[in-house]
Amino acid sequence: MNPPTPLFPRHRFPPGFVWGVAPSAFQIEGAAEADGKGPSIWDDFCRRPGAIADGSDGRVACDHFHRWREDLDLIAMQGVDAYRFSMSWPRVQPLGSGAFNAAGLGFYERLVDGLLQRGVKPYLTLNHWDLPSALQAGGGWATRDTVHRFVDYAAEVGRHLGDRIAAITTHNEPWVIATLGHEQGVFAPGVKHRATAMQVAHHLLLSHGLALQALRAQGTRSRLGIVLNLSPIGPATDSEADRAAARLEDGRSVRWYMDPLFLGRYPQDVWQHLGADAPQLQTGDLEAIATPMDFLGINYYTRAVVSASGPFDVRSSGKRITEMGWEVHPEGLTELLTRLHRDWPLPPLYVKENGAAFQDQLVGGRVHDVERTDYIAAHIAAVGEALARGVPMAGYMVWSLLDNFEWASGYAKRFGIVHVDYASQKRTPKDSALWYRDFLAYRRERIAEPAGTPA
Ligand code: FCB
Secondary structure: OOOOOOOOOOOOOOOOOEEEEEOOHHHHOOOOOHHHOOOEHHHHHHOOOOOOOOOOOOOOOOOHHHHHHHHHHHHHHHOOOEEEEEOOHHHHOOOOOOOOOHHHHHHHHHHHHHHHHOOOEEEEEEEOOOOEHHHHHOOHHHOHHHHHHHHHHHHHHHHHHOOOOOEEEEEEOHHHHHHHHHOOOOOOOOOOOHHHHHHHHHHHHHHHHHHHHHHHHOOOOOEEEEEEEOOOEEEOOOOHHHHHHHHHHHHHHHHHHHHHHHHOOOOHHHHHHHHHHOOOOOOOHHHHHOOOOOEEEEEOOOOEEEOOOOOOOHHHHOOOEOOOOOEOOHHHHHHHHHHHHHHOOOOOEEEEEOOOOOOOOOEOOEOOOHHHHHHHHHHHHHHHHHHHOOOOEEEEEEEOOEOOOOHHHOOOOOOOOEEEEOOOOEEEEOHHHHHHHHHHHHHHHHHHOOOOOOO
């Protein structure tokens, strides 16, 4: 077989390195009220005038709830080792407390069994943002009660699926839930209050640690961890003001999560900066948060450049910019991974999301998404570079399998390696999907070769 380009001649990925693709429940499932599903805060947020750029919602999305078999076949055709998906909490427990919904759990059991039948490892995320609305009505993540509700939910899922899931992630991107959802108010539940956001972040971390303990107490065979969105954060200039602003931003978005998870404490400089907005802690919280993990997941899209005088214009960098307005900066991924390895005692690391939105054209049944293919190839090479520098990388997953509901941006931003025509729900693998498939097939062929052959 002809090797796909680029060949990554310098980069060796160890056998056992996990290659995957990822979407999330709210972004693809649709079936917003099917089989007893309760509403989530994202169902509610979509109804707010002006909240979603194109006025759309997740009621149908990719209709994955009804088309999951076809989608699993697409995943299997990709030749990936793993499929990272999330469970909709209100689908399996409509009110977020009390009765569980057998029909909702049944959907995920069929999905997991379907993956296993196709030789794909299920990687489950418990919370990819769609909190049951009933819990939000009681204060949501700002209240300590939600921490305990989440632990109950995690334990119930563990009882049903813990024997079949390769890895369980508690939360996807707690920074996004706290900061975009509760400080900037641009994501559900649309709150704009910094003290609330910091309490939310603390409760997310606490519920993560306690859920790990509950799952371990069951003797789960799944590997357990969390997924953080992290970027290397640098100053726009060498000025003292820009450097201080970058250090604070690094504190708020990277160290605020990494320090408690791996060192059992919050960063002092940020705590002081927050003043009265710092969260309320109870005895034992920090120990619970630092419960050892089996893996850490990282979502990486771009680097961050911080200026004390206001938002930095990424277009001044001269680099390619995606449809999200994000600078393409694969070196930033190597820099980030190397820094994490240097500054914290880490378990094996996975890139759990990486990808890009570009303007795709479906012409004659093909999407020639050269920019996305280049983006993915360059970031895989960046992971290879981190491996070469000794970072314990264990896997890489593309965001996303399908074009989907991109939160406040609606459907206009397409991240899929598979194109979705929303009118017909027809799926068409883009060139990037074909490239990723060939890359994985080529690697598999090389790994199968006798030892001693150059990788
Ligand atoms: C991440 C989210 C994911 C997707 C990508 C583009 O922050 O986890 O759901 O929206 O961004």
